[in-house]
Amino acid sequence: MHRFFAALLAVSGCASIAQAQSTDPAHTGPSLTLDKALDLAGATSPSIQVASAGIRSTDAARTIAGLRPNPSIVTQTENVTGSGQYRGLRSAETTVGLELPVELGGKRSARIAVAGARGQRAVIAAAVARADVRLAVTQSYIEAIAAERRLTTAGEQSGIATGALRAARVRVKAGRASPMEEQRAEVVRINAEAAVERATRTQEVARGNLARRIGQPITGKLDLAWFDRVSGYGPTQLIDPGSTLTMTAARADVATADAQVGLARSQRIPDIRLSAGARRLAATNDTAAVFGVSIPFPIFNNGSAAIAQARAERDQSDAMSRVIAIETAQAIAASEAEVANAAMTALTASGPALVAAQEAARIARIGYREGKFGQLDLLDAERTLSEIRAAAIDALAAYHDAQARRDRLTTAAPDLTRD
Template sequence: MTPLPRLFAVLALAALWAARAADAAPPPDVGAETPLTLQETLRRVAEQGPQSALADATLRSAEANVGVARQLPNPTLSVEAENIGGTGAYSGGQLRETTTSLAWPLELGGKRAARVRAAEAERTAAVLGADAARADAVLQATEIFIEAAAGERRLVLARERLRLAETGVNAARARVRAGKASPIDEQRAEVVRLNAEVAVGQAQRTVDLARATFARWTGTPGAVPRAAWFETVEGDVSPETDTPPALALAEAEVAAADARLSVARRARIPDLTLSAGVRRFAAVDDRATVVGIALPFPVFSSGRAGVAKARADLDASEARQRTIALDYGRAAASAQAELDNARAAAQTAGGPALAAAEEAARIARLGYEAGKFSQLDLLEAERVLAETRGGAVQALTDFHLARARLIRLQGRADPLFKD
């Protein structure tokens, strides 16, 4: 066989093998889940979320504003023609005079320096505002992550409650058939099972909604939270050592308002415009130097209204700063108390209370099957167990949410837990 037919034969065999392999390969799982840790979630939100894009655009705008403030006023080139027409000796433009001049405005009173200081102060406030916007996005993403993780656990508990209810129905049916219990026990157990089915449906719909929200925020279809630390009740939030972000932003806004007031005051100082040029006399073809100076006369606009507005803006910024300082003290104390209460509730609900409820339900189940306890005792024990488990999940959720909010309030960048 010549080399060319051999090559065709090899290619045909390779194509046949590839087709069979494709037929044998399982189809892609379109609904596959993508577990994400909290750190992965925050990274994807920072990369894809509109909050970061908005913060970056705000910073670019503030930086460009500083560049605009540093610019000098543009000179003006003017050309004037006189005596270009008329009667008598001025007809035909024989006595035409043409003046070409360049006018340069001079800003007096330190206007440019004040304008640059105001732009730089506004840039500082913009940086702090952008950091606050990113921190808000981190808090929202963390809250969505925690709620989604809690929903997954509530669904597991609802399914476990349904399993126990089905076991209770089977046990009641067996006792009724053996003549050891009244048929009402079987009906009562069936009602409990139906209610458990409804609870599973509600929990599933809640999880579906939480997953959809989680996927939108992360930009990852099928994203599900992976929080191995959810059952962990630890991680104290150390007191802040720096100025809290809310107070720092308020101080920056006061500084920017004060700088704008300085700009408004200096704007009342008139600016000079110097001009120099050359005038040509067409009749004799001679040239002469022309210089000039212009000074505005503030008759209608003296700048007082601008100063009054800037003064009022500064007073408002200072009032907001005092209000934020008062609110921060109250909010910080409230957030710390909320965190302490949530920690205590989580430690109790997930510790001795849960262990006691599980043991009581186990004893009641064995006792009912042995005919030592009534069905009402069993249902009550299982109800307490379900409420305790649900309370433990809620307490853990409240703890993590309170911790995330306190971290945001203090402006810390450390995550809740290291995944």
């Protein structure tokens, strides 16, 4: 007898996943895998478009930073609108010249360094946007496929409740049970049908949310085999926090702050303006060359306050990067443990526990029809099966969600080598 039940458990364990897949809601069109959903979302996501525009903006800013100051055309008229011989324009002397600003202290190279650092930060921001979109699409996919599984389970439970109601009616008509059993079975059936309606609405919302993420309607099935697949149950991986997007972004912020310090230092040295022109002398109608040099005199603002501000912001970025390093290492360790625990829970919930509950419910149905078990025994077995099925779906969804969040946290930084 024990060998018979062991063999029965093994057979039902192999058939449990196939049974769940065979009762999925019908959808026309090709199936939508997670990889396909990620590709579609990457091509239409506004967040990625925003990040791409940010890269183009920093590229333009770097070009602007490398430009030299424009020269100026200077025109000056003297000895006009005075008195005596200087009345009106009779003694006017006009000077026309060209003024050229000359940057000193390495301001141009400092601007280019700041623009280059901001450009690398924009590249990292684009990678962060892609990683965030990947996480959001994966989570929407998990919600949609879990909702589809819940609808399948609710439909199966509704069918079971309808069968139990028919069995109760047969027992009542045969005089083997009281009418109370039929009423209880009717209540269970009504509740099961209501659960189907709720699951249907939830599935429609989840598929709609996924469709909005990928930018097109979903007409086919989702990848149920991917949802059932559990991996990563074992020792945690050793991941270097320094290679993650979060730490790379923090280092880029420090590099930008360093460049800002260099720019502030370069601005302490005042620029000069060289001018050259020609003057027409009204008295003799001759022309003479005019040369000039303009040098600012930094009395009130010598740039020391700007340097102090830039250094403080650099210290702030450096301290923040150390904080982020600690928090990232802790988050990675916690996520690895969470993935391992979720994998163990999913394997347990969708494996031996589900197989045992399915077999117990099957035996209870047979025994109830044959009059060997009471209705309360049947209802208890069915309720247990329903709860374990729901727990198995929740466990699989939690596992995939934990894995997606771990992958987002450990996403490697892009290559920052740019022409």
